[in-house]
Amino acid sequence: MRAPDRMLAFSLSASKRGVNERIAPSRNGKAAGRLGFAALLVACATMSGPADADSLAALRAVRQITAPATTRLIVELSAPVHYRLERAAPRPDLGIPARLYVDFEGARVADATVVPAAFAEGPLLRLRASQRDARTARLILDVPGLTEFGAFPMPDPFRLIIDVRGTRRAAAHPLLAKPAETTPQAQAKTAAPARLQGTPADRLGKGAPTPGTAVPGAAHRIKIVLDPGHGGKDPGAIGPGGVAEKDVVLAIALKLEEQLAALPDTDVLLTRDRDVFIALEERTAFANAAHADLFVSIHGNASTNAALSGVETYYLNNTHDRATLRLAAMENGLRSMTGHDSRDHEASLILSDLIQNYKIQESVQLAEALQRGVVGALSAHGTPSTDLGVKRGPFYVLVGAGMPCALAEVSFLTHPREGDLLARPSYQQSIAEGLLRGIERFVENSRAAENL
Numbered sequence: 001m002r003a004p005d006r007m008l009a010f011s012l013s014a015s016k017r018g019v020n021e022r023i024a025p026s027r028n029g030k031a032a033g034r035l036g037f038a039a040l041l042v043a044c045a046t047m048s049g050p051a052d053a054d055s056l057a058a059l060r061a062v063r064q065i066t067a068p069a070t071t072r073l074i075v076e077l078s079a080p081v082h083y084r085l086e087r088a089a090p091r092p093d094l095g096i097p098a099r100l101y102v103d104f105e106g107a108r109v110a111d112a113t114v115v116p117a118a119f120a121e122g123p124l125l126r127l128r129a130s131q132r133d134a135r136t137a138r139l140i141l142d143v144p145g146l147t148e149f150g151a152f153p154m155p156d157p158f159r160l161i162i163d164v165r166g167t168r169r170a171a172a173h174p175l176l177a178k179p180a181e182t183t184p185q186a187q188a189k190t191a192a193p194a195r196l197q198g199t200p201a202d203r204l205g206k207g208a209p210t211p212g213t214a215v216p217g218a219a220h221r222i223k224i225v226l227d228p229g230h231g232g233k234d235p236g237a238i239g240p241g242g243v244a245e246k247d248v249v250l251a252i253a254l255k256l257e258e259q260l261a262a263l264p265d266t267d268v269l270l271t272r273d274r275d276v277f278i279a280l281e282e283r284t285a286f287a288n289a290a291h292a293d294l295f296v297s298i299h300g301n302a303s304t305n306a307a308l309s310g311v312e313t314y315y316l317n318n319t320h321d322r323a324t325l326r327l328a329a330m331e332n333g334l335r336s337m338t339g340h341d342s343r344d345h346e347a348s349l350i351l352s353d354l355i356q357n358y359k360i361q362e363s364v365q366l367a368e369a370l371q372r373g374v375v376g377a378l379s380a381h382g383t384p385s386t387d388l389g390v391k392r393g394p395f396y397v398l399v400g401a402g403m404p405c406a407l408a409e410v411s412f413l414t415h416p417r418e419g420d421l422l423a424r425p426s427y428q429q430s431i432a433e434g435l436l437r438g439i440e441r442f443v444e445n446s447r448a449a450e451n452l
Contacts, residue, residue, distance in 0.1 A: 057081045057158075058110040059129065059137045065285035066122040068168040070402060072161065072285045073127070075139065080158040081106045085151050090144075097125065097144035102151070102162065107137040115139070123147075123166030152399060154281065161281050163400050222443055223267045224260060225287040227297040227397065228253040229331070232277025237302035237330075239413030243423040245300040246275065251425070252410065253298050255432035260439065280332070284401040294366065294439065295405035297397050300422055301412040302330060309415040310386030311378070313371040314407045315363040316399065317392035324393040327409075332396045362404035362451060364390070366442045370408050373438030374431055381430040383421060385411055404442070408435065 057079035065072045082105040090098045109129045116127060125142045132138040143149075145167025153160050228250040230236035236245025253270060260268045269290055271283045287295045301312070319325065367390045375387045398405050410431045411418040421427040 055079075056135065057104070057107040059104060059107050059139075060110045060114060062115045062127070062129070062139070064116050064119065064124075065282060065289060066119060066124070067285075067289040067291070068121050069123060070163065070165050070288050071119065071122040071124040072163050072281065072288075072400065073124075073139075073141075074279075074281055075102075075160045075162065077104065077107060077158050077160070078110075080153075080155060083151070083153070083160055085149070085162070087146070087149065097142050098146040100139075100141040100143060100146070100149055100162075100164065102139040102141070102160070103132060104137045104139075104160075106135055109137045121168055123164050123168065150400075152396075154396065159281075161400070165402075221265045221267055222294070223269070223290060223292045224294045224296065224439065225269045225271065225290060225292040226253045226257060226260075227271040227283050227287075227295065229297060229299040229397070231272050231275055234277055237300055237413040239300070239419035239422060240416065241420075241423065243413065243419070245302070245413055248300050248413070248422045248428065249298045249410075250275070252428045252431050252435075255429055256298075256435050259432060259436045263440075280396045281400075283397055284399065284405070287405075288400070288402045292403050294442070295398075295401050295403055296366075296370065296435065296439070297395075297405070297407040298435070299331065299407060299409050301327070301409040302414045303412060304414075306414055306416065309412050309418050310388040311371065311374050311411060312388035312409045313367040313374075313390050314393045314395060314398075314409070315360070315367045315390070316395060316401075316405065317360065319392050319394065321391070321393075324391055328394050331407075332394075359402070359404045362446070363398075363406055365445065366404045366438075367406040369442040369445070370406055370435055370438035373436070373441065374408065374410060374434030377430050377434030377437060378427075381426075381433075383427060383430060385418065404446075410435075 057077045059075065059077050061074075061076040063074040063076075065074075084101075084103045084105070086101045086103075088099040088101060090096060109131055112129050115129045119125065119127070123143050123145055125144055127142075128140045130138050130140065141162075141164065143164050143166050146164060147167070148165040149163065151160055151162045228246070230244075230246035230249065232246075234246065236249070238244055239248075250272070254273065257268050257270060257273075260266055269286075269292070271286055272278050283297070284295060301308075301310075314324075371387070371390050375385065378385045393407075395407050398407060411422055411427075413419045413422055
């Protein structure tokens with residue numbers, strides 16, 4: 001189910017108006033990039049802002065995750081606010097590049113130094129924070145080669161995730177240029193080739209295959225990022241005997257990693273390889289920074305109806321299905337982290353054309369391959385499970401992925417039989433084998449169609 005750092009919520013009431021709101025086309029109707037991403041526009045969180053000037057929300061931190069052609073900003077505020085995202089055309093005559101303006105109504109800049117001091121390679125050249133007026137904080141993003149952009153809110157605590165894509169700039173990659181650790185423990189971890197340690201950002205700089213490289217004359221290497229859901233302070237669903245989802249899915253991911261690593265022309269990375277908490281917004285950003293070809297998020301299912309069992313796989317898209325919305329609320333994290341029902345903390349999942357449509361057909365095909373693989377493997381090993389099919393849903397952990405991605409719910413921890421089985425290494429191995437079959441099938445079909 002859910003996952004990571006300062007988790008987010010998804011509003012069940014959003015189903016009344018549709019889960020996603022599209023970024024509107026520009027006034028002149030011209031699209032940018034092959035995805036037809038439109039220029040002007042915005043997006044507003046459904047939560048109301050502060051009531052008066054004395055209760056302005058503070059824009060208190062901006063974090064970055066940068067890859068050669070993408071930058072993700074995580075903007076943290078002290079309270080929910082309305083926001084507006086607008087693109088301004090470049091002014092070469094004045095030396096002004098393409099810009100994005102992000103206005104936060106009912107907010108103040110706590111300190112101008114909250115923005116990152118510098119950006120390495122990636123489309124974002126410069127970022128500034130200012131007070132547009134007494135009640136509006138503004139971020140100004142200079143993006144010379146801007147092609148696409150999008151934003152979506154994450155509450156509890158409230159933050160806005162901003163994704164920009166564009167022409168890469170030549171400079172050192174911050175995630176690939178971490179200073180070397182000198183402690184014996186760090187040296188031992190770096191020397192161990194079997195598994196990369198530390199946070200996702202750390203692992204990109206410690207023995208991971210270098211992005212964009214390939215053996216001359218060899219077939220294109222496939223890079224796969226596995227994402228074991230939850231971790232650390234976020235246990236996920238709890239099954240019989242107290243077994244935690246975070247432990248089950250990590251065990252499955254490690255078994256799958258071992259099998260994938262044995263395949264030719266295949267590199268494997270994990271968003272986490274131990275019991276640590278990783279923010280949802282950092283998981284797909286890690287996959288983007290690693291130039292991954294596939295992103296597979298692994299979860300265990302849960303329901304208040306203990307009779308529900310089976311396997312289902314999701315790809316990212318809008319839905320009105322209430323069962324899926326309930327699952328997304330749990331996976332997106334607010335309920336189990338705070339004890340509150342997500343309906344008490346309304347938030348919209350707002351997906352741009354870039355986020356929602358990028359690689360969507362390939363993601364459907366990946367989800368279908370994973371679903372068939374797991375269902376088939378469990379049946380072959382004498383532990384058949386109900387085939388609940390492939391579905392679409394608003395799962396935050398998939399938002400922003402620049403590659404085919406899917407979320408596998410590999411069985412129900414809350415079902416007496418499946419919950420007991422999920423704690424068994426043999427059942428975990430069967431699921432890992434099923435996911436392996438699905439990935440192999442997808443890669444084979446994609447290579448035949450020249451999509452990978």
